[in-house]
Amino acid sequence: MSPAEPQTDTTYELLYWPSIPGRGEFVRLAFEITGTPYRDVSNEQEDGVQEMTSLISSKSTSSSPLFAPPLLRVSHPGAEGKLVIHQTPNILIFLAGKLGLDGGNNEASQAVARQIMLTALDLNNEAHDTHHPVALMEYYEDQKDEALKKAIDFRKNRIPKFFGYFERALKANDSTGHGKYLVGDKASIADIVVWQVLDGLKFAFPKEISAREKEFPVLYGTFYPAFKDQAGIKEYLASSRRMKYSHGVFRYYPELDRQD
Amino acid sequence: MSPAEPQTDTTYELLYWPSIPGRGEFVRLAFEITGTPYRDVSNEQEDGVQEMTSLISSKSTSSSPLFAPPLLRVSHPGAEGKLVIHQTPNILIFLAGKLGLDGGNNEASQAVARQIMLTALDLNNEAHDTHHPVALMEYYEDQKDEALKKAIDFRKNRIPKFFGYFERALKANDSTGHGKYLVGDKASIADIVVWQVLDGLKFAFPKEISAREKEFPVLYGTFYPAFKDQAGIKEYLASSRRMKYSHGVFRYYPELDRQD
Structure with missing residues (x-):
């Protein structure tokens, strides 16, 4: 799929911890490499983190419980309600079929x-x-x-x-x-x-x-x-949307690295 | 799918470590609950373990490398070659669609x-x-x-x-x-x-x-x-195919359990 032809009218939102790449980065890359518009809620919206944490809260009344971020929220115009799913591989499998990232037709x-x-x-x-x-x-x-x-x-x-x-x-x-x-x-x-x-x-x-x-x-x-x-990735990596590693999954502690 | 109606002529083989439930058990349960015939290669065949370890070996010449068991081997009559896949969730997602275990039609x-x-x-x-x-x-x-x-x-x-x-x-x-x-x-x-x-x-x-x-x-x-x-599971759990926990994923070390 070329960047100019996103899925018609479907809205994709990523909800994750702000300011770190973390597991949200796999989802961002799936959007960026296909030129698919998406909202990065916690990084783009002032109360975005609260929106994410209220969804994963044990008090949440979402139709299906959500264990942990990243979350993907999908909405279609005219459809009632929104689909919100979790688990990184689940989100990637869901998106793979829609964005042509599934490895082929068989x-x-x-x-x-x-x-x-x-x-x-x-x-x-x-x-x-x-x-x-x-x-x-x-x-x-x-x-x-x-x-x-x-x-x-x-x-x-x-x-x-x-x-x-x-x-x-x-x-x-x-x-x-x-x-x-x-x-x-x-x-x-x-x-x-x-x-x-x-x-x-x-x-x-x-x-x-x-x-x-x-x-x-x-x-x-x-x-x-x-x-x-690659197209999409090159531009993304040069943009401010690509966040720096700090205290997420990947951390630099010199004592844990090779010593010689 | 009822136990009496397995997928026609498809042969399913599980390749895993013998004698323990381990991660292979998730795959066994998918077959047992749907009454799907399968071969448990390492437990049913004398050199079954060697067959599995040769498939995951870095020297293996399989068309797609296999990282670790469980492995699922699928063959169709007439089809050239066999499909061998790994990763527990991947195997379960693959089987879910074929055995009616995918959670519904949407x-x-x-x-x-x-x-x-x-x-x-x-x-x-x-x-x-x-x-x-x-x-x-x-x-x-x-x-x-x-x-x-x-x-x-x-x-x-x-x-x-x-x-x-x-x-x-x-x-x-x-x-x-x-x-x-x-x-x-x-x-x-x-x-x-x-x-x-x-x-x-x-x-x-x-x-x-x-x-x-x-x-x-x-x-x-x-x-x-x-x-x-449930039908399928009840009979399975009473059978000798259901192996005892010992030194696999789940181990009983009293010192790790609650102490009071």
Whole structure:
């Protein structure tokens, strides 16, 4: 779908924590790469955060309970009520079919796009757990010792396992994707999520990733720069809508990075 | 779909670690509740485990790389090759559409079924991390101190947060589901995953769950027993195909359970 032809009249709204890329970033990238208009409620509207937190509150009277952000709100003109859904992979699967990001027209390639996306989201969660291995709602400073142990395992064992899988997926699709796409010959939810996690890891573990890049030449040599250069993404990354990493999923704690 | 009418001629095979329910159990339950014939390769075939591990090996030449089990292999008579996919939620979404477990015929209810399923799988992962908070491939005994801290947070903060969400979801669907179904008026992938996680938690944290059951009367009072009593499930749970919990996702370490 070209940027000039969004889905007619459907309104998409992202509700997430403001000021950080976080898990909302996967959803933003799906809109940006397809040129689909969307509202980023918490960042564009003064009381946007309150709107989001009231939706996920246990007191909310929404027709289906919402566990945690990101939330996607969809409305159609004339339709009664609005659909509000949660869970990052659920939102991406929902959007994938509408925005042409589902990996192609057959169930096999769609399943491949979903499984790569889900595996990259697992890596995203594991990256988060390096600074919060014990308790989500407590401070990093109160779980630093455990974080150090977790980060060592993450860097030594988990990063190469996941990167090896992504590298093999790119090679398996090389005849159509030429190292630029994980499924088929255009961007899908798989590319969006893998790229964002690669980018976040460069921020959080700069020494580790710098040392690893050459082990995965297709992933960091071809795929990563090609995605950044795509229509929609290039403009987005240069815009103020692309927020800086700080204290979200990806955090830079030098002590958790490679030490040599 | 009634148990007597499986999809014509499609062959389904589950490839997972043998002898434990684990993440393979979600897939088994999808087959059992719909009366769909399937092969449980690692448990039914002598070299089944080797077949699975060779598929996930980084040396595998499968058309799409496979990260980790469970794997689903699907073949159609006459079709060339077989489709092999991974990632538990991906397998369940794939099967949901074919076996009538997708939560209904509209995109809104399907999205709700997916988001509840995904949230219950997150709880499953967090339950696993209580005994492996630091490193997946190391022994529990080598991360016991961290496990104790993680388990306390899990029991005090995470269990009530997730259970509250499931309870609200059951109540939101009460007019059609009567506390027995999370989406619509029949079982879906949401019910399968939530039930299996509830059941596993009863094994892993018996005192904690026993103390919590009354806080969530619909979840443990209506939904949990009703699911066990359904056609397909009742027979399955009484059969030798239903494996005992031991050293998989759900493990019973008394020191991690509630102490009073």
